[in-house]
Amino acid sequence: MPDIAGVTQSNPWDDVGSAGVVPERTATVRDVHLSSGEVLERVDVVYETLGTLSPARDNVVLVCHALSGDAHVAGRRESDPGVVGWWDAFVGPGKAIDTDHYFVVASNVLGGCSGTTGPSSIDPRTGKPYGLDFPIVTIEDMVEIQARLLDSLGIDRLLAVVGGSMGGMQALAWAKQHPQRVASVLGIATTWRLAAQAIAFNEVGRTAILGDSAFADGAYYGGPQPKHGLAIARMIGHITYLSDESMREKFGRRLRDRDEHAFEFVSEFEVESYLAYQGRRFTERFDANTYLYMTKAMDYFDLIGQDGTLADALRGTPSRWLVLSFSSDWLFPTYQSRELVDALRCIGARVSYAEIPSPYGHDAFLLEPEQQYRYISSFLSSVLAEEREEAPR
Amino acid sequence: MTAAELLRSDLRRIIELVPEGARVLDLGCGDGALMAHLRDTRGCEVRGIELDADRIASAIGRGLSVVQADLDAGLGAYDAAAFDVVVLSQTLQVVRRPAYLLREMLRVGERSILTFPNFGHWRVRGYLALRGRMPVSRSIPYSWYDTPNIHHTTLTDFRDFVAANGGSIEREIPLHVAGPDRDAYVQRFMPNLFADTALAVVRNA
Numbered sequence: 088m089p090d091i092a093g094v095t096q097s098n099p100w101d102d103v104g105s106a107g108v109v110p111e112r113t114a115t116v117r118d119v120h121l122s123s124g125e126v127l128e129r130v131d132v133v134y135e136t137l138g139t140l141s142p143a144r145d146n147v148v149l150v151c152h153a154l155s156g157d158a159h160v161a162g163r164r165e166s167d168p169g170v171v172g173w174w175d176a177f178v179g180p181g182k183a184i185d186t187d188h189y190f191v192v193a194s195n196v197l198g199g200c201s202g203t204t205g206p207s208s209i210d211p212r213t214g215k216p217y218g219l220d221f222p223i224v225t226i227e228d229m230v231e232i233q234a235r236l237l238d239s240l241g242i243d244r245l246l247a248v249v250g251g252s253m254g255g256m257q258a259l260a261w262a263k264q265h266p267q268r269v270a271s272v273l274g275i276a277t278t279w280r281l282a283a284q285a286i287a288f289n290e291v292g293r294t295a296i297l298g299d300s301a302f303a304d305g306a307y308y309g310g311p312q313p314k315h316g317l318a319i320a321r322m323i324g325h326i327t328y329l330s331d332e333s334m335r336e337k338f339g340r341r342l343r344d345r346d347e348h349a350f351e352f353v354s355e356f357e358v359e360s361y362l363a364y365q366g367r368r369f370t371e372r373f374d375a376n377t378y379l380y381m382t383k384a385m386d387y388f389d390l391i392g393q394d395g396t397l398a399d400a401l402r403g404t405p406s407r408w409l410v411l412s413f414s415s416d417w418l419f420p421t422y423q424s425r426e427l428v429d430a431l432r433c434i435g436a437r438v439s440y441a442e443i444p445s446p447y448g449h450d451a452f453l454l455e456p457e458q459q460y461r462y463i464s465s466f467l468s469s470v471l472a473e474e475r476e477e478a479p480r
Numbered sequence: 481m482t483a484a485e486l487l488r489s490d491l492r493r494i495i496e497l498v499p500e501g502a503r504v505l506d507l508g509c510g511d512g513a514l515m516a517h518l519r520d521t522r523g524c525e526v527r528g529i530e531l532d533a534d535r536i537a538s539a540i541g542r543g544l545s546v547v548q549a550d551l552d553a554g555l556g557a558y559d560a561a562a563f564d565v566v567v568l569s570q571t572l573q574v575v576r577r578p579a580y581l582l583r584e585m586l587r588v589g590e591r592s593i594l595t596f597p598n599f600g601h602w603r604v605r606g607y608l609a610l611r612g613r614m615p616v617s618r619s620i621p622y623s624w625y626d627t628p629n630i631h632h633t634t635l636t637d638f639r640d641f642v643a644a645n646g647g648s649i650e651r652e653i654p655l656h657v658a659g660p661d662r663d664a665y666v667q668r669f670m671p672n673l674f675a676d677t678a679l680a681v682v683r684n685a
Contacts, residue, residue: 433557433558438547439540439546440548440549441533461537469543
């Protein structure tokens, strides 16, 4: 069993509320049967843990990342002390997911490009990167890999599974796939299935990548990368993560580095250079094939599956639920969270729900720690208290 | 002082009326004080609906399940008779469509318990009659222009309202919440005149 001790306690970069230096770890799971029917003989899973596992192993919180996230949820890596994890404002001592109380596990999803086996990994059968030979993965497959990771860590039960956006889809899938292993589910800015609009944006992103002249049927590793297509996909993504209000506030119609229009097709408005910058930066850290696989997994996700109604699909999930949505999120709109909440209410599940007022659109789940703190921290602490009350002594 | 004694007096009366182990839906549940009490002392299975974010967070901290929703949108998520008891305390007067809400309560609950300020109370009547101003009292403490209370009723009006919407009043308990409950006798004698607050248990007619 791998070492799952807590984070390093004393380090030169420790600031208040930081989870400190968090090492990256890798586990290996074998013989993985996927929803598509295909089998992966070996999957490496990159993960990190924060906080301390209680002796009763009853304080584990699994945090699932979104489309472009990774296993590095909070704190810093020794190798890259200037960069904090993607949800650092939410995870750490005294934060919404308080690492003084909870043992946080976060891993890079199956099909990802930040260490866990995905299309950019070497296919043992050929000795070359998988590319498009990598099997299509689903949200459910990602959950199975996480379950296997937890098995290897000796963790049977989760106090909570938490995720925003695509991470929230994983949290929902956990409740359905492993109801006995999950005490509570926190779905933030998420949905039980994408509507046509979100699938449409995903398809435009994929079309940009597939149409890039460097794409080479996904076998571009070692050669020129389809950076142009991936950057366009990211630009579209960023537009959908913001809102009309947040874009007006952030950029307005301001020009960058000039006072007058150039009367040329160059980047002039601040919003243009912002998108160009975000697109470019993304291509430096993200794999275009993984973008295809992640968006396809999201498009396929539908909690109903073979069941008749959403309520039927959720029946038998004993978990407690907290669902949060954001008023200006038009990519994962509030009405979809309400559909989930209504289905849970319909079956008598213990669900709490709030719509958080925010101008930041879908990105609000990353940007509004104060507003989410009161819900998340009070929810987790009450679930932990209840678990300990119910546990046989 | 026990936890129950710290509760508002109308909530204490509600607790007495809820059977052990009942499934209870508390509409406008606030910070969940009533729900927590019903859960802890009567073993009830409780759910709440509330609009205010701070109160929802407090209720969640008590381990309660509270959904942010607007009562004016109805209780569509729930099946018929999903609850034994539906509680609406001091909230009937603030909703936009009281008749719709009452019908919804009668649909999802076997019984509904409502409390509301009685606009027929003698102080209220006297205030308007003698001063010629919209009444402001301890149980109705708002000026007309900033009150959340948009549908005031009297106990007599309430009886007609329930009958007109397919309900029947099983029990009616006149209360005096603004101060000690000393006028018990006169409240029973002429409740619409002497109760500042009314509690009614309503079920389908």
